[in-house]
Amino acid sequence: MATNKLTDIEVKQAAIREGDYKITDGGGLYLLVKNNGTKCWRLAYRFAGKQKTLALGIYPSVALKQARDARNEAKDKLAKNIDPSLDKKQEKLKQQLAAANTFEAIARDWWQHKLGHWLPHHSLRVLGRLEADVFPRIGITPITELRPPHIKAIIHNIEKRNALDVAKRVLQDVRRVFAYAVELGHIETNPARELTSKARQTTHRDALPPEQLPQFMRDLASYHERGRLLTRYAVELLVLTFVLVNFVARAGVNLI
Numbered sequence: 001m002a003t004n005k006l007t008d009i010e011v012k013q014a015a016i017r018e019g020d021y022k023i024t025d026g027g028g029l030y031l032l033v034k035n036n037g038t039k040c041w042r043l044a045y046r047f048a049g050k051q052k053t054l055a056l057g058i059y060p061s062v063a064l065k066q067a068r069d070a071r072n073e074a075k076d077k078l079a080k081n082i083d084p085s086l087d088k089k090q091e092k093l094k095q096q097l098a099a100a101n102t103f104e105a106i107a108r109d110w111w112q113h114k115l116g117h118w119l120p121h122h123s124l125r126v127l128g129r130l131e132a133d134v135f136p137r138i139g140i141t142p143i144t145e146l147r148p149p150h151i152k153a154i155i156h157n158i159e160k161r162n163a164l165d166v167a168k169r170v171l172q173d174v175r176r177v178f179a180y181a182v183e184l185g186h187i188e189t190n191p192a193r194e195l196t197s198k199a200r201q202t203t204h205r206d207a208l209p210p211e212q213l214p215q216f217m218r219d220l221a222s223y224h225e226r227g228r229l230l231t232r233y234a235v236e237l238l239v240l241t242f243v244l245v246n247f248v249a250r251a252g253v254n255l256i
Contacts, residue, residue, distance in 0.1 A: 004068065006031065011064050014039060029071040031059065041067040043074055047083045054085050101186055103146060103177070104139035110180040129170050133158055143181050151192045159198050167197045 041056035
């Protein structure tokens with residue numbers, strides 16, 4: 001057991017000098033007081049025959065008691081033949097890797113990877129859906145920890161807003177992000193692969209009276225101002241195809 005020498009008052013009142021100096025506490029722990037006023041906790045120790053130093057934090061963010069606890073933890077590692085400095089570096093690396101492997105980090109990487117294959121308005125909609133409904137719930141979670149119930153909860157939350165089309169697209173986006181993570185080797189299986197979303201009930205409307213068709217086509221021509229151009233083209237093609245088929249049928253022409 002290390003013999004403690006410092007007190008909280010001594011640490012707090014340690015004066016600035018022209019040069020850096022040390023105040024020892026015991027068991028290799030000391031306070032390094034720098035000439036700019038910064039007070040750093042350090043642990044001097046030997047490992048594999050070499051003298052080494054472990055940084056334990058800055059006072060007052062790390063108080064005297066916390067520094068002693070960190071010293072005792074390092075001593076326990078040394079007793080198990082573990083270098084506390086190397087162990088600290090490895091733990092920091094693990095945290096960095098975990099941060100790089102969060103769902104949001106991988107999803108944004110996937111989104112960047114797809115930008116060259118998408119139209120700008122489509123790419124913005126995909127990112128918007130992820131930022132609105134997915135990142136707030138699982139964005140900071142390492143992708144290796146996500147399971148089907150996590151994804152199902154997100155989809156169910158969207159469905160409760162009766163945004164069934166959004167729920168379907170979000171599930172598709174999430175499924176593709178996981179597929180991308182599988183390709184990169186972050187995970188082995190896609191937890192969203194077997195999940196489904198609610199399907200919207202189809203309501204069949206009455207046929208449009210012929211006399212209303214001209215106005216419908218005029219309205220459709222202005223649809224691009226507030227809707228998707230692809231949708232407008234699809235509807236126009238459907239109408240023109242129907243008119244052509246109807247004309248051919250009335251004329252009794254056999255196209256086969």
